[in-house]
Ligand SMILES: O=C(O)CCC(=O)C(=O)O
């Protein structure tokens with residue numbers, strides 16, 4: 057992003073639907089998020105307790121168990137950038153931590169989390185390590201935020217998760233029709249992409265699967281809009297009250313302690329055993345057995 061004296065972050069964001077910022081989040085906090093969540097990622101992971109969802113590459117709402125995730129989501133620089141862009145207070149309501157690229161197809165977040173007034177929602181993607189082109193960086197289609205509000209019926213579809221693939225086809229057609237061009241977010245550790253509710257984006261393919269793509273996305277509502285989920289809106293709008301992140305600075309807040317020492321030791325023993333098996337197999341192969 058080139059911000060000049062003529063272009064404030066607000067103007068740039070309004071024109072392009074996204075902005076890249078240096079968050080200035082303490083590197084120790086970024087590293088603590090990576091270290092704290094590392095037992096829960098990959099094929100050998102332990103299942104985290106106390107989060108909303110987890111699979112080998114994604115943990116939803118890890119802020120429940122890891123304070124540094126909370127600190128990233130509520131970092132002063134991110135919140136003040138959002139205030140500058142929207143002129144409203146932003147409240148984080150969901151975190152997603154990733155270990156690898158998602159390769160997620162192109163979508164707008166408003167199809168998942170819509171609101172009234174339209175557009176008072178955004179995503180912030182914080183790089184927890186330097187992100188190169190082969191790690192499956194985030195992809196954005198600048199200016200696509202200009203598209204009008206579109207929900208399932210606007211694509212001739214019934215609202216519902218089972219219609220999502222058809223929605224994605226509709227999005228591909230729109231990109232072609234408008235000639236939007238993709239921009240990949242090759243950014244440094246500690247930088248972040250802020251994107252508008254309506255801007256089209258996704259994950260690019262991870263060219264080198266041996267690499268990681270450690271990142272945290274936080275979704276925010278701004279100015280306390282009325283939130284609703286298009287996918288669940290078969291009989292009128294499915295409104296909901298977003299569960300905003302608790303305040304870990306209050307005395308009652310307790311970060312989940314994470315897996316017990318027994319679970320950690322068992323996990324480590326399992327990893328060592330599997331590693332030994334791989335090594336043994338290699339030796340036997342070399343001996344021609
Ligand atoms: O990180 C990615 O690859 C995509 C994430 C995304 O689309 C989202 O969290 O809204």
Ligand SMILES: [Fe+2]
Nearest residue numbers: 163164165257
């Ligand atoms: Fe998204």
